[in-house]
Amino acid sequence: MAGTRTAQIMDEIRERISNRTLVPDERLPSIRSFAARMNVSPSTIVDAYDRLAGEGIIRSRPGSGFYVCSTLAPLDLATLGPKLDREIDPFWVSRQSLDAEAEMLKPGCGWLPPDWMPNDAIRKALRKLARADDNLLSEYGSTRGARNLRQLLARHLSDEGITIRPEQIMLAVSGTQAIDLICRFLLRPGDSVVIDDPCYFNFQALLKAHDVKVISVPYTVTGPDINRFSEALSTHKPRLYITNSALHNPTGATISPQTAHRLLTLAAQHDVTIVEDDIFSAFEPSPSPRLAALDGLERVIRIGSFSKTLSASVRCGYIAAKPEWIEALVDLQVATNFGGPSPMASALLFQVLSDGSYRKHMEDVRQKLSKKRLEIATKLEALNIKPWLMPRGGFYLWCTLPDGLDSARIASAALEQNVVLAPGNVFSPSQNMAQFMRFNVSQMSNSQTFQTLKTVMLAGKE
Template sequence: MADIRARVDGRLLPPGARAPSIRDLAQRLGVSKSTVVEAYDRLVAEGVLAARPGSGFYVAKRVAPLALMGAALAGVDPPPDRAVDPLWLMRQALEPGEGVLKPGCGWLPGDWMPEQAIRRAFRALARAPAAALLEYDTPLGHPPLRRHLADRFASRGITAGAEQILLTDSGSQAIDLICRYLLEPGDAVLLDDPCYYNFKTVVAAHRARAVPVPYTPTGPDLTAFAQAAATHRPRLYITNAALHNPTGASLTAPVAHKLLTCAAAHDILIVEDDIFSDFEAEPTPRLAAFDGLERVIHIGSFSKTLSAAVRCGYVVARGDWIQGIADVKLATAFGNATTNPRVVHQLLTDGSYRRHMEGVRGRLAEAMGRTLRRLDALGLRPWTEPRGGMFLWAALPPGVSSVAVARQALEQGVVLAPGDVFSLTNSADGFLRFNVAQCDNPRIFEVLARALEA
């Protein structure tokens, strides 16, 4: 019952959707079919499901508050035994706690960031004209930063003028604005399986239908992508461009070309999240470069590479789409901040950011090697060895549940990222995502060893 409720409240099963068959759910959860029948009967009595004789069970035409996604958005404390879902991981990773280690989080340690350079940029901002500190910026955002970003994108083969770039408060806001602009409730959206967990929550928040596409070490499974496109007629496909979250894999050129051909044939728009681009030493293919921004919207931010506090993201798209997305931003957030974009612009143009990222890439490469060796000693194997970045998708020994391991580790002050948090089909319980930059403390692996044994 909890499994079905979580899917309904998280919009993975929207109103009117058919519930999993009794046989399928029994096999997946390892229970008898009679147990599933009784659970479905109780859910019907509660009004969660409706029975259709001869057809099966369907989600009732009721709409639970969006706040019920894991109960986390409702402003109440979640129960101790709440589902281990995306919002569970967000809460655990963001919650302060003395001595808590967070190899499951998605950001670099604070002491890896260019603190002194950021302080210098803020001191320079304090000397700027009053408008920089007191007034709204232009509808598209700080023009000097947009012009500089256009030059950066050109070096990666993405041709876009400053008028095709909209600044946002973050990468997450960029995705939210795009979904507000392009999606209607009930629209299908293709997502990688596994994928960045916030893609799942954003799609659910917009009451769209998330459709999984298996991800491979070279990109999405093209056969499955084509089948999903033909069956569900999706409006969008949202993916990471490179150093895929959580797997660390990167798209190859042949897969990129075939993917764009398939997307064009089925009139699918693609949102390419390139937030990890600066972690790459050697750039891999970008869909926006191949496509020329015809049906690809390119987004990113500096939250992962520069500062989670100095939040600044961007959307790069066709001019007509940018104006529409900018209108949505004006309607929902009114204007643009001036401070963060000015700080980011200074760090990009005074050499601080380039030097910082050169050091980060070297540290990440060393951390990846150390983490691989430590995990190998515990019997965990990498799904693929990433070309860079911070994430490592590791397979647990056969028969071990990542949720069970994560719960055990949390009791000992270590936050892990279980595989099913990233999976639409709940097919990744045998994996954990590790942030290698957060894995230097030996206690992490001592706790992990005890959790695996337990």
């Protein structure tokens, strides 16, 4: 019987280590407390710990206790959740968009076409960069990132009502890496995180990699359903809420002042930290409510990047947060990336952002997108594809397909004709968006896109 209980204890610990409830270098419960919790004798726990130490899974530190060994097997993402159909898997959509050949049409991707980007300004900055001193061309990035770029970002944020010092801003390799660092800092395996339904599909993919419990809240035209949000906070006690409050991805909706106020009140009551991904803010014709501005960066962390507005090839993101959190995040960035983003990338972005051309570039992009949204919405409605709402900015239209059509099947059929689409359920944690599709209007100038849509939709009705 003792041997059976010992094996059960060992299996319990192995499972906790496997699913990252116990992480490398974490101290195991004391022998006496674990014995009381498991309702076994202390000698059973001693036996289990000794055998696990013999297997190299845990190790003893005399006078301190037992600890999980530093090296564990890689986390297997495939085992962390239900296996979805490949056409509605967020990883699948990302791969199709990123690996698409140049001739493929990409109305489902999440970026502007190359000829919409300020390439002349980037080339000018590159020529100046070529004359930079050797340190810039060969050294690591500093721990917080280039100060001149952080000062510029602080001025931009002040225009939105966010009073912040450059020391409260840390540059990151990308916006995605910024969220990853925040998750590493604030989350532990098994914690709960609230996201919108629908939401940016890479939020789901990233949280899956962190082995946390995802709680979804329906998103409305004015922001998250605040009653459901309140229920989620009361029931699940989440650590984080991750969202886009300006030009929400994929819906294009913008949070209302009333919803923003109630959301922040609830977050304060339940001690929830909010990550506000503001990557689309520059596409707004005028500023909308900002959670970070309303909150004063007390429990809101603001992140952003320039991959959508300047270049996805020159990766650089940022995190704006209260000073003590930035200090901890700096240490994490050193541990995981040995410093901030490339000094060359930071210098290039600073040149483009500060030479006066960026403001004009964004004015032109906003005007082009305003016309394009109306043009593409009209063409889609001719196919009985209807926008859920008409966004006030940005390049996404979140649309419903005609009754009886499944967007995943449509996307799969379109891919065979070299067209990459973004079906609704890749954005939906609840998998309730099969009739929706996200379209990038900037990537829909080729008439073949609409002909392919018409063909695959007709086939889908048969």
